[in-house]
Amino acid sequence: MAQVTLTHITKLFPGAATPAVDGISLVIPKGSFTTLLGPSGCGKSSTLRIVAGLSKPDNGMILIDGRNITHLSAAKRNIGMVFQSLALFPHMTVAENVAFGLKMRGLAEAERRPKVSRALELVELGHLAERYPHQLSGGQQQRVALARALVVEPSILILDEPFSALDRKLRESMQIELYRITRSLGITAMFVTHDQEEALTLSDRIVVMNQGRIEQDGTPREIYGAPKTRFVAEFMGLSNFLPAQSRGSALVFEGVTAEKTMDAGVPQECFVALRPEGLSLSVAKPDGPALNGRLAEAIYQGATSSYTVELPTGRRITARTPDCGLQPGQDVWVSWSPDALHAFAA
Amino acid sequence: MEQGMSPYSDFFRRAGTGLLFLFLLAPLAAVIVVSVNAGTTPKFPPEGFSLKWYGTALSNPAFTGSAFNSLLLAALATAVGTPLGVAAAFGIARGRLPSAVRGLLEAVFLSPLIVPGIVIGVALLVALSSAGLRDAWLRLILGHVLLVLPYVIRTTLASLQNFDPALEEAAHTLGASRFKTLTQVTLPVLRPAIMAGAIFGFIISFDDAAVSIFLIDSSTSTLPLAIMSYMQYNFDPSVAAISSMLIGLTLAGALAIERVFGLKKFLGS
Ligand SMILES: Nc1ncnc2c1ncn2[C@@H]1O[C@H](COP(=O)(O)OP(=O)(O)O)[C@@H](O)[C@H]1O
Ligand SMILES: [Mg+2]
Numbered sequence: 001m002a003q004v005t006l007t008h009i010t011k012l013f014p015g016a017a018t019p020a021v022d023g024i025s026l027v028i029p030k031g032s033f034t035t036l037l038g039p040s041g042c043g044k045s046s047t048l049r050i051v052a053g054l055s056k057p058d059n060g061m062i063l064i065d066g067r068n069i070t071h072l073s074a075a076k077r078n079i080g081m082v083f084q085s086l087a088l089f090p091h092m093t094v095a096e097n098v099a100f101g102l103k104m105r106g107l108a109e110a111e112r113r114p115k116v117s118r119a120l121e122l123v124e125l126g127h128l129a130e131r132y133p134h135q136l137s138g139g140q141q142q143r144v145a146l147a148r149a150l151v152v153e154p155s156i157l158i159l160d161e162p163f164s165a166l167d168r169k170l171r172e173s174m175q176i177e178l179y180r181i182t183r184s185l186g187i188t189a190m191f192v193t194h195d196q197e198e199a200l201t202l203s204d205r206i207v208v209m210n211q212g213r214i215e216q217d218g219t220p221r222e223i224y225g226a227p228k229t230r231f232v233a234e235f236m237g238l239s240n241f242l243p244a245q246s247r248g249s250a251l252v253f254e255g256v257t258a259e260k261t262m263d264a265g266v267p268q269e270c271f272v273a274l275r276p277e278g279l280s281l282s283v284a285k286p287d288g289p290a291l292n293g294r295l296a297e298a299i300y301q302g303a304t305s306s307y308t309v310e311l312p313t314g315r316r317i318t319a320r321t322p323d324c325g326l327q328p329g330q331d332v333w334v335s336w337s338p339d340a341l342h343a344f345a346a
Numbered sequence: 347m348e349q350g351m352s353p354y355s356d357f358f359r360r361a362g363t364g365l366l367f368l369f370l371l372a373p374l375a376a377v378i379v380v381s382v383n384a385g386t387t388p389k390f391p392p393e394g395f396s397l398k399w400y401g402t403a404l405s406n407p408a409f410t411g412s413a414f415n416s417l418l419l420a421a422l423a424t425a426v427g428t429p430l431g432v433a434a435a436f437g438i439a440r441g442r443l444p445s446a447v448r449g450l451l452e453a454v455f456l457s458p459l460i461v462p463g464i465v466i467g468v469a470l471l472v473a474l475s476s477a478g479l480r481d482a483w484l485r486l487i488l489g490h491v492l493l494v495l496p497y498v499i500r501t502t503l504a505s506l507q508n509f510d511p512a513l514e515e516a517a518h519t520l521g522a523s524r525f526k527t528l529t530q531v532t533l534p535v536l537r538p539a540i541m542a543g544a545i546f547g548f549i550i551s552f553d554d555a556a557v558s559i560f561l562i563d564s565s566t567s568t569l570p571l572a573i574m575s576y577m578q579y580n581f582d583p584s585v586a587a588i589s590s591m592l593i594g595l596t597l598a599g600a601l602a603i604e605r606v607f608g609l610k611k612f613l614g615s
Contacts, residue, residue, distance in 0.1 A: 054515050074518040081519040087512035091534045100530075101520035152520065 001188050002065045002155035004028040004051065009060035011046050011212075020046040021057070022212030028156075028190060028205075033182055035191040037199040037223075038209035039235070044192040045084075047209075048160050051190060053077045064155055075104075080149030082159040086141055088133040094120070094144050095129040101152040119151035122181060139170050146181070157182065157189045163198065175201050196236050200224060208232050228263065230344045233273050238342065240274040240317040251343055254311055258289040258341060266343045278340020279319035281307055281332050290335040291317070295328050309334055374593055381586035388583050400591075403584040412572035419483075419568060420551040423490030428544045430491065431498025432536075438499070439506040452503070456496045463556025466492065471560040482566040489557045494547030498540065501607070505539035542607035549599045553592070 004027070011021040021043045028034045036044040049055040051062055053074030061070045069077055080101075089097050098119050102112045120126045123143035133141055142162060149157055159178075163171045179202055182189050193199050199206050200220045208215040208223060208231075216223060216232045227233035230241065244253035246268055251260050253272050285292075296316065297308040305323045309332060310316050319334060326332060376390060384394035403409050438451050458466060470489050479485060513535065517527040533540075555570035562571060569588070577585055 052515075052519055054518065074515070075521050075523055077519070078521075079519055081516065083512040083516060085510050085512045087510060087516040089513065089516075089531055089535070091537070100517070100522075104517075104521035104526060148516075148520070 001030050001186055003030045004156055004188065004190070005061075005063040005066075006047070006051065007061045007063070009047065009050055009057045009062070011043075011050060011055065011057050019043075019058075019212050021050065023060070024209075024212070024214060025060075026207060026214070026217070028188060031186045031188055032204045033179075033189045033191065033202060034205045034207060035193060035199040035203040036207050036209055037193060037196060037235070038215075040194055042209045043212040044194075044209055045160055046212075048081075048158050048190060048192055051156075052079050052081050052158055078152065078155050080152060080154030080157045082142075082145045082149050082157070082162045084161045084164060086145040086162070088141060088144055088148075090133055093130050093132055094125060094136070097133070097144055098148045098151050101148065105152065115151055119147040122150065123147045123177075138166055139174060142166070142174055143177075146178070150181070150185070150187075155188070157187050159189065159191045161192055161194070164193075164195075171198070178202065208235060225339065227342060228265070228344070230271055230273075230346070233342060233344060238273045238275055240276060240279075241271050242274075242315060242317070243346075244270050244272045244343065246270050246343060251341070254291055254313060254315070256289050256291055260338070260341055260343060262343050265345065267345050269346065271344050271346050273342045273344070274317060274334075274336055275340040275342070276306075276318050276320040277304075278337045279317075280321055280335055280337075281309070281319055281324055281326060282335070283326070283330065283332060285333050286335045288335060290333045292331070292333055293317075295326055295330045295332050298326060298328055307332075377586050378590045378593065380583050381590040383583045383586075386582060388581065388586055399583040399587040402582070403587040403591075406576075406584065408567075408572050408576060409569065409584075409588055412567045412569045415566060416552050416569040419486050419490055420548045422487050423494045423551045424544050424548045426487065427491040427494030427547055428498050428540065431495045431543060431547075432502050432533075432540055434495070435499045435502035435506055439503055455499050458492050459496045459500075463554065464560075467557040467560035470557065474561075482561060482563040485561040486558060486566070486568070489561050490551040490554065493550050493554055493557060494544070497547040497550065498543035501539040501543035501546075502536060505536050509535065538606045542603045545599050545603050545606075549596055552595070 006024055006026045009021050009024045010019055012019040024043075024047055026034075036047060038044055046055065050057045053069070053072060053076075057070065061068055063069065064077070089100065092100065095116055098116045099112045102115060107115075117126060117129070120129055123146055125140060125143050125147065128136065128140065133144065136144065145162070163174050166174060175198060191199075191202060200223075203220055205218065206220055206223045207217045210231050216228045218226075223232065224236050227236055227238065234241075242253045244251050246252075246262060246266050247257075249259060249261055251258050251262070251270075251272055280286075281295075291309070291311055293309040293311040295307060296310045297306075299306040300323060301320075303322070304320045307319045307321065307326065308316055309319065317334065379392055380388045380390060381399055382395050382397060383389060383392035383399070384396035385392065434455055438448060438455065441448070443451070467489070470485065470492075474480075474485050474488070479488075509532075513531055514527050517531045522530065553570060554568070555574060558568045558571055562568065567575075569592075573585055573588055
């Protein structure tokens with residue numbers, strides 16, 4: 001297990017107008033599960049491939065435990081990688097796939113065998129060792145790819161959207177399994193996904209990327225609970241953005257003043273967001289700050305209902321609460337729990 | 347039932363397919379029937395069953411000698427042409443070439459598939475003679491390598507175009523050098539395609555008459571040419587017997603391709 005350091009990593013593909021990776025600096029502590037999260041095309045794969053040695057950065061350095069490996073070939077980095085396409089060798093059995101890295105390291109058959117069976121047991125595939133990849137289900141293939149990457153005891157494990165091709169149910173069970181395996185081995189892992197739920201489930205730390213840069217870096221709680229930019233907030237599923245002014249420790253929006261302790265970085269002209277799950281509706285004016293409007297839409301969705309309220313300014317906000325029997329057209333008040341209110345620079 | 351698929355049109359489609367197969371296969375069946383004819387002339391229907399013409403054919407030194415030549419020639423041409431074809435396919439698929447150059451190279455390398463054999467034969471004869479190359483074997487091997495190449499290039503190229511680059515990257519991250527990656531991952535993954543191209547090339551070389559006729563000399567001939575020259579002066583079922591054996595060999599090759607590669611994938615360009 002090792003610490004990985006990226007310093008000012010930059011990558012500009014020939015012919016591209018803007019860099020795919022734009023000066024990324026990041027320290028991944030020993031044993032941490034760190035996820036790069038961001039929309040498609042924001043440079044996650046490019047960053048991973050530079051760490052793995054599959055692509056050369058134009059600028060910057062990669063250190064593993066303080067050792068500069070920027071110019072080391074991929075074959076010599078001792079990094080385990082799980083690819084989006086899995087890239088299982090089709091002409092080799094499961095056991096041969098897993099043994100490949102050990103063979104390349106010059107281990108004799110007798111030394112390889114116990115390691116291969118232990119790796120296959122770790123992913124619960126011991127009984128399928130002699131099958132070929134095309135004889136396995138999608139989930140089983142995932143596990144082979146994971147065992148093949150782990151068996152060489154890599155200093156870091158790198159996974160590039162490994163679950164994106166799986167259906168929801170299988171994806172969730174693979175996430176739990178990956179969580180169990182990485183935590184039981186205490187391995188340093190770099191994971192890439194564009195799915196915020198997956199990132200929240202798996203990670204010790206989430207690095208949100210946008211256009212080759214880091215937008216925010218923190219624990220899942222920090223990223224979800226206190227997004228620092230509108231981009232992060234939107235990516236984490238926040239909505240109900242309203243223009244606002246910050247005045248000391250208060251926010252003014254839609255003619256309402258709300259107390260809020262804010263980051264120093266929030267300028268006077270700013271935006272607020274109200275998390276739909278943190279809102280409540282009432283017919284009577286509640287104590288404390290609340291927005292008044294007309295209920296435009298009520299959609300029953302089982303556990304919760306989705307209510308859209310039109311404010312006097314014409315802006316709309318959506319609340320997701322347990323069904324409260326309100327009808328469209330009614331005059332309602334929207335209030336919020338303190339942690340449902342967020343403020344950002346525009 | 348699908349719209350527009352009346353039972354009538356389905357019937358006509360099946361009947362059409364059946365007629366087409368009949369048209370393609372009936373002559374082959376006739377050759378085989380004639381080859382087991384007990385009479386002295388190739389006649390249909392045959393005058394009784396006998397394998398004697400197989401005996402006659404196999405004891406004719408003009409056939410056995412040229413059959414040996416054809417086998418050796420096809421084997422040598424395939425042995426030389428296959429690695430060359432694989433290398434050419436890698437160059438076309440992976441070389442950092444402008445797409446126009448890539449297309450041109452592909453067209454040039456595959457052109458023996460389109461250019462008539464006679465044209466290739468005449469061109470080779472003129473070129474090799476003016477280069478002072480008069481040895482029949484050397485000329486035949488060169489000419490037949492040209493016949494084998496496009497088949498190997500075509501199958502290898504098709505397989506390379508579907509090749510997942512992550513396979514090689516995975517091998518690298520697992521510690522494989524470029525050479526190990528090539529020998530342990532890339533070539534084994536391409537192997538069925540290369541084999542299919544090589545088998546097809548072998549059959550084409552073995553069956554060829556149009557190119558060979560310009561390259562042989564009086565002491566070196568190939569089986570298809572021996573059959574043709576025999577038929578100019580003789581008319582007996584031993585030619586049918588030889589042809590039947592050729593049909594058998596070709597069929598075996600096609601089955602081998604089907605086994606390693608899938609014939610549909612091979613024929614569908
Ligand atoms: N090999 C390449 N050549 C040129 N451009 C590339 C290459 N790989 C990625 N890019 C570009 O770099 C940007 C980032 O891509 P990528 O790192 O794959 O994003 P992500 O993995 O976050 O979806 C994209 O605009 C993409 O088009
Ligand atoms: Mg990607």
